[in-house]
Amino acid sequence: MRRHRPWSFSPAAKTGMAALLTAIPLGFTAAPQTAAVPLALFLLACLAAPFLPRSSFFLPVICRGAPGRKGIALTFDDGPFPASTPILLELLAHYRLPATFFVVGEQAAAHPELIAAILAQGHTIGNHSYRHDHLLMLRSCETLEADIRQTQDVLAGMGTRPLFFRPPIGITSPRLRPALASLNLQAMTFSCRIFDRGNRKIRHLAARVLRQLQPGDILLLHDNPPASEEETALWVQQLHCLLGRLSQEHRIVPLADLIDQPVMVAEG
Template sequence: MRSIKIMVAIMLLGLACNAEAWAAPRKNRDYYEARGEVVWEVPGKKKVIALTFDDGPDPKDTPYILDLLKQYHAKATFFVIGNKAGKHPNLLRREMEEGHEIANHTYTHHFFNRSFTAERIHNEIAKTQEIVYSVTGHKPSLFRPPGGMFDEAVLRVAKQEGLKTIMWSWHQDTRDWSRPGVGYIVNKVLKNVRNGDIILLHDYVSGQSQTVKALQKILPELNKLGYEFVTVSDLLSSAKNMVPSMK
């Protein structure tokens, strides 16, 4: 009789554990989006999209990209690396003066992994905040982790620094950093474009960039389709303004 009771207790314990595991939130995209902690895109009725550029500023490619954006009256968001921003303050100032948004992409662009302590994560983010502020007089409000790699610790530190974590639309990962061909980059954007997209591009890549030539085709085509190019913060604001009042 005692053995039966023990078996029943074990079974009940197992069911309880399974129920707890099932009830616990799975930390995938849906989990973070529901909590408003991470943004991948901002779908809506307005034909607006956000072009984002990572890994700069770069003295070679960033000026060409800024020239193109000006030509098509496009605003963009530059996720800058702190140590590069410190070396090229004039480019940082130009981005700000021409109406673009400057966001935080860490100081050294090391991928966050389990070896990173909270202090090291904080230093990567805080140093870039300080550099951007010292050059422009404004602190970034947005953050993108290198390689899109984050966990609870990264999000917690970003939030402590007053930063919103921004990813990109999965259907708009152009992989321009790998130089897949101008045609690939162009087709990736144009064939998948949707209202509220956050498009991932780079104003620095290792080797000969294909991003500038791709933009020469992407910008006029999206212009013809009636899309407006806005900063990520403007994209987020437009979504808030579209929420109907509960009064």
């Protein structure tokens, strides 16, 4: 089982120190303006890193399976919803596939029966923030920690405590590391996504997933209800195609098995 690493400087901190140590002697050269180059490159890295879900620039992020693990894990974000979660659970049960649901605390609090159904079917649950605020990583450290903690508290009242947090849209920030450390959580993103816009872009969903999927992937899909009955019917048809192919052609494993550590623990 993989364990937490002891605290250490992040790649961002190390890169920042390297940029500063490089800039100082350059400032005393004949062209002191060159001192701005390493600092500018560091700033660009800081601006780009939050939008790279596989990046561990600011904090350790798990985005795919542990070394040597060749299975694939299914994950569903943004739920639960009465109009979509039962459909997903029925299809997963039909194809006997495990999944992890990264739930939004506000939705979980409104629909505790769906959290109970997810757990009763043997799936696992992760923390996906309380309100799915797209700008959450720009909030203060206190607001960020309070948001994540609120979801932990909601789920603890339902008998489970997630060990992983998936930030909205996979965006990270330097503030996330201390917030997660205070709550004994780790960050998890994904290695395969198809930009389905929360089930708003579902045509050819199955083909798009199957074209990209690789052994060891953590696949990101969504638990949002499509916008209309027609789109819902298409979503169900695409899921049938996708899950059927996955069950026949790939080794779908619980997320805990893929990353070689538990995803959640029982609470209370």
